[in-house]
Amino acid sequence: MHNDLYAALDIGGTKIAGALVSGDGRILLRSQAPTPAREDGARVMGAVSTVLDTLIADPRWGRASALGIGSAGPVDASAGTVSPVNVPGWRGFPLVERVRNATGGLPVTLVGDGVAMTAAEHWQGAARGYDNALCMVVSTGVGGGLVLGGKLHPGPTGNAGHIGHISVDLDGDPCPCGGRGCVERIASGPNIARRALESGWQPGPDGDATAAAVAAAARAGDPVAVASYQRAAQALAAGIAATATLVEIDIAVIGGGVAGAGEVLFAPLRRALHDYATLSFVQHLKIAPALMGTDAGLVGAAAAASLSAQGETAAVGS
Structure with missing residues (x-):
């Protein structure tokens, strides 16, 4: 894999990023365009094409053996379609087919x-x-994925491990997904901030009412801010423990903006996990912060393309 080259796309509601990624995981070239999320599907695809054009124009493009796409969901890798919640113009959009056509038939993994x-x-x-x-x-949401038996386990449609929509509060608030008491409804950044505000937390003079501002208040000892993060940690712990009980994982890695709260989140998470992960085969589960940062989407899309080319994962939209 070290001599290979992969193309990658990271599709989100704010930006569309592209890269050429080496076989050892280094990003060699980047391209990016804003996502015209409120425009029609053709305009959004136009932004994807702009990003791809930059990659294709690079002299190294000819070495790319496959292209991976990591997209906001839901996705359907079996059909090659995407329906990102925050991009209304794409519902069942045939992204794999369009990208394959734009790249001259390159194998595409979604x-x-x-x-x-x-x-x-x-x-x-x-x-x-x-x-x-x-x-x-x-x-902004809570998503996830699984590695089982040493291999990426995306599931038939590319959505396996979507822990954000495990229900951890049977009589909890309705979630936009249609369920109740989902992990995302309790632990996402906007919901951490919403709960703090509803419980009487007051933003500072700058008016910042984000989860990051709540985390700063929690670090300063504000009890309402602390309680909101404790509730988020409890929801995450319940979801992680349920997942570990079901499929026997050894480690849970947590990234994203909320993880940037550091020990404000991780300390109560470890305590709550001790309460929920009680069976002998889940008691030694490790919790760790993610390391890949903002490059995770591109590097991961390239990794998925590589694994698909090697026959190590079934989530292929090509």
Whole structure:
């Protein structure tokens, strides 16, 4: 794999990023365009084409053996389609077919963005060396992916490991997904901030009411801010423990903006996990912060393409 070259796309509601990635995980070229998320599907695809054109124009493009896409979801890798919640113009959009046509028939692998992050963390990051792992993105939403038996496990449609929509509060608030009491409804950044505000937390003079501002208040000892993060940690712990009980993971890796709160999140998370992960085969589960940062989507998409080319994962939209 070290001599190979892969193309990668990271599709999100804010930006569309592209890269050429070496076989050892180094990003050799980057390209980026804003996502015209409120425009029609053709305009959004136009932004993808702009990013691809930069990659294709590079003299190294001819060495690319496959292209991976990590996209905000839901995705359907079996059909090659994407329907990102935050890009209304794409519903069942045939992204794999369009990208394959734009690249002259290059093999294309599609996975959800949580699976892409998981592939990156297992290849180069905090889950490296672990055969069974859950990797999570805790940000505006909560997503995730699984490594089982040493291999990426995207599932038939590329969405396996989507821990954000495990219900951890049976009578909890309705979630936009249609369920109740989902991990995302409790632990995502906007919901951490919402809960703090509803419980009487007051933003500072700058008016910053984000989860990062709540984390800063928690570090300063504000009890309402502390309680909101404790509740998020409890929801994450319940979801992680349920996943570990189901498929026996060795490590849970947590990235995304909310993980940037550091010990404000991780300290209560470790305590809550001790309460929820009680069976003998999950008691030694390790919690670790993600290491790949903002490159996770691109590196993970390249990793998914590589694994697909080697026949090590079934989530192929080509």
